[in-house]
Amino acid sequence: xxxxxxxxxxxxxxxxxxxxxxxxxxxxxxxxxxxxxxxxxxxxxxxxxxxxxxxxxxxxxxxxxxxxxxxxxxxxxxxxxxxxxxxxxxxxxxxxxxxxxxxxxxxxxxxxxxxxxxxxxxxxxxxxxxxxxxxxxxxxxxxxxxxxxxxxxxxxxxxxxxxxxxxxxxxxxxxxxxxxxxxxxxxxxxxxxxxxxxxxxxxxxxxxxxxxxxxxxxxxxxxxxxxxxxxxxxxxxxxxxxxxxxxxxxxxxxxxxxxxxxxxxxxxxxxxxxxxxxxxxxxxxxxxxxxxxxxxxxxxxxxxxxxxxxxxxxxxxxxxxxxxxxxxxxxxxxxxxxxxxxxxxxxxxxxxxxxxxxxxxxxxxxxxxxx
Amino acid sequence: xxxxxxxxxxxxxxxxxxxxxxxxxxxxxxxxxxxxxxxxxxxxxxxxxxxxxxxxxxxxxxxxxxxxxxxxxxxxxxxxxxxxxxxxxxxxxxxxxxxxxxxxxxxxxxxxxxxxxxxxxxxxxxxxxxxxxxxxxxxxxxxxxxxxxxxxxxxxxxxxxxxxxxxxxxxxxxxxxxxxxxxxxxxxxxxxxxxxxxxxxxxxxxxxxxxxxxxxxxxxxxxxxxxxxxxxxxxxxxxxxxxxxxxxxxxxxxxxxxxxxxxxxxxxxxxxxxxxxxxxxxxxxxxxxxxxxxxxxxxxxxxxxxxxxxxxxxxxxxxxxxxxxxxxxxxxxxxxxxxxxxxxxxxxxxxxxxxxxxxx
Numbered sequence: 001x002x003x004x005x006x007x008x009x010x011x012x013x014x015x016x017x018x019x020x021x022x023x024x025x026x027x028x029x030x031x032x033x034x035x036x037x038x039x040x041x042x043x044x045x046x047x048x049x050x051x052x053x054x055x056x057x058x059x060x061x062x063x064x065x066x067x068x069x070x071x072x073x074x075x076x077x078x079x080x081x082x083x084x085x086x087x088x089x090x091x092x093x094x095x096x097x098x099x100x101x102x103x104x105x106x107x108x109x110x111x112x113x114x115x116x117x118x119x120x121x122x123x124x125x126x127x128x129x130x131x132x133x134x135x136x137x138x139x140x141x142x143x144x145x146x147x148x149x150x151x152x153x154x155x156x157x158x159x160x161x162x163x164x165x166x167x168x169x170x171x172x173x174x175x176x177x178x179x180x181x182x183x184x185x186x187x188x189x190x191x192x193x194x195x196x197x198x199x200x201x202x203x204x205x206x207x208x209x210x211x212x213x214x215x216x217x218x219x220x221x222x223x224x225x226x227x228x229x230x231x232x233x234x235x236x237x238x239x240x241x242x243x244x245x246x247x248x249x250x251x252x253x254x255x256x257x258x259x260x261x262x263x264x265x266x267x268x269x270x271x272x273x274x275x276x277x278x279x280x281x282x283x284x285x286x287x288x289x290x291x292x293x294x295x296x297x298x299x300x301x302x303x304x305x306x307x308x309x310x311x312x313x314x315x316x317x318x319x320x321x322x323x324x325x326x327x328x329x330x331x332x333x334x335x336x337x338x339x340x341x342x343x344x345x346x347x348x349x350x351x352x353x354x355x356x357x358x359x360x361x362x363x364x365x366x367x368x369x370x371x
Numbered sequence: 372x373x374x375x376x377x378x379x380x381x382x383x384x385x386x387x388x389x390x391x392x393x394x395x396x397x398x399x400x401x402x403x404x405x406x407x408x409x410x411x412x413x414x415x416x417x418x419x420x421x422x423x424x425x426x427x428x429x430x431x432x433x434x435x436x437x438x439x440x441x442x443x444x445x446x447x448x449x450x451x452x453x454x455x456x457x458x459x460x461x462x463x464x465x466x467x468x469x470x471x472x473x474x475x476x477x478x479x480x481x482x483x484x485x486x487x488x489x490x491x492x493x494x495x496x497x498x499x500x501x502x503x504x505x506x507x508x509x510x511x512x513x514x515x516x517x518x519x520x521x522x523x524x525x526x527x528x529x530x531x532x533x534x535x536x537x538x539x540x541x542x543x544x545x546x547x548x549x550x551x552x553x554x555x556x557x558x559x560x561x562x563x564x565x566x567x568x569x570x571x572x573x574x575x576x577x578x579x580x581x582x583x584x585x586x587x588x589x590x591x592x593x594x595x596x597x598x599x600x601x602x603x604x605x606x607x608x609x610x611x612x613x614x615x616x617x618x619x620x621x622x623x624x625x626x627x628x629x630x631x632x633x634x635x636x637x638x639x640x641x642x643x644x645x646x647x648x649x650x651x652x653x654x655x656x657x658x659x660x661x662x663x664x665x666x667x668x669x670x671x672x673x674x675x676x677x678x679x680x681x682x683x684x685x686x687x688x689x690x691x692x693x694x695x696x697x698x699x700x701x702x703x704x705x706x707x708x709x710x711x712x713x714x715x716x717x718x719x720x721x722x723x724x725x726x727x728x729x730x731x
Binding site: 024025028036037041044049088092119121122124127129131132157160162164165166167170173194281282286287290297298306330337341 | 418466493510649657699
């Protein structure tokens, strides 16, 4: 390999990146993804639109409604005398999320110790929210019931929960570190695939086929610019996470940097492989997105912890590089064990060999001739 | 005139089917991609890994542990010390750690109340919260509160709260958006790149007809995909309920496909190469998808984002489709979704139409 040739080729790549304004996408896209997803994904349910039909209008039923009104989880309206059909129609029109119906003579029956029931209807079109809302409603009503009775409860077991790593259960802490992993997998892969496929589509690849430049020099020249450009993103994304989303950072920055750098190399390897099997830029982009985004989400631990997986999804999670990187990322942000943990050391090593394998495989498969 | 129109549509369709790469991607997106998303993304807490340390010597703790089972929990793993349990949680192999302290059972017998220490890996906040709720519900079963209130909770439209049905539908709508824009932009920009677009505009055929035919052909491709995806994946694989009218859904999809074709026209007008098409489409699409309420209900968003979401056609499309499939809303009550899609769609389409039709 001759350094002079590589330098010249890299300069050419940078000039083209600037000229085609591709450089904008390198920096706008990651920032946009982290801001949109970071603000956009809200699993926590607040202000669920609740309609209480209080047909009893007694002290107890008013006390129950007040409990809903004072909770930040519900955005409550109380009426009386509305028919059940009419109220259910409101849910169908997506104007109400939760409907609570307190029957008449609720208080009277309760004081006499007779059985009575509260009807609750929840819009289940968005399943996770429905389950969460159901638990909220249960909590409020059982709480009210418990405070009402002067009988000493028997067999009451409570849970003293200590929330580790994400004490306030913030969505930002859960999602933003995972997003960094997603971006660093998708963006460098697209760029490196494009840089090569662009030449194929425009026909300038023949310069490479016919000139004395070596295959290794060509690959280095094509992969170094995305590597340099996206290294800056490691720091930009870190700043967004800690400054804008206020995600705590408890681990070692050096580990975060090193792991991210290796992860970018893996992503470049993916891009290289894509560029070998595709001929047009549009197919290259779509293919890269398909093979990176879905595993990037599924095995990130953002939505579902790896420990909850079973069967084939557990095996698949171990095949893709996503799980290894995200384990380290979440550790550096929220847990902070760093390299003291043997698992982190193992995962870092796996990532390193993963990157090496992909890039070597890509270099072997690429041909310096018309295929 | 009509003949020319259909000849042009046929030309584009033939062109589409000739590029096998594109056909493969469209087919993949409308089938496997939706399947993987629906089957893979599970947001409900399931199969939670539990570990415990039992210092009591059995009895009540054993009873509670036997209540932790599939599908919510994995079989609880025993640890001999708190350190070992906490190490496992720090390595993220266990999500919920329960500690029964030695006086747990004594307290329960003597005072009628007792407590379990719980270590919870709360990184995946929603799932952790649900795990906590599951456990509290189980414990509540043992307690006798002494109040005769029965709580009848009905989850409407999707009683088992299956995430897969919702995720599959949302993913299909995202695919329609993405492909609608990219495919439409691609048919124009490819001609631009080959230098044939200017010639097309100079031909004796009305350029308006060409533009209409070209975008219509891509709308047809998308609609074909929608039929495949709803028939095979949504109904066939995931058993998505259909509480409303399927005709209403296809009609809404048709208008929406034109809307995204309109965005595609605009993208095609301002880009010179496929590369720019890809960049621009991604830049336009991401906010569109995130302002649509697919991931977060609109009314839970930041107030400013709520206002902005009003101009996302996908918002109306998603809410409309949700209402058709799950809520079973009457056709008459769907008018606001149709209005949203059609109004935004015509504005976008005519803007793109004017822009691409200009020579040079």
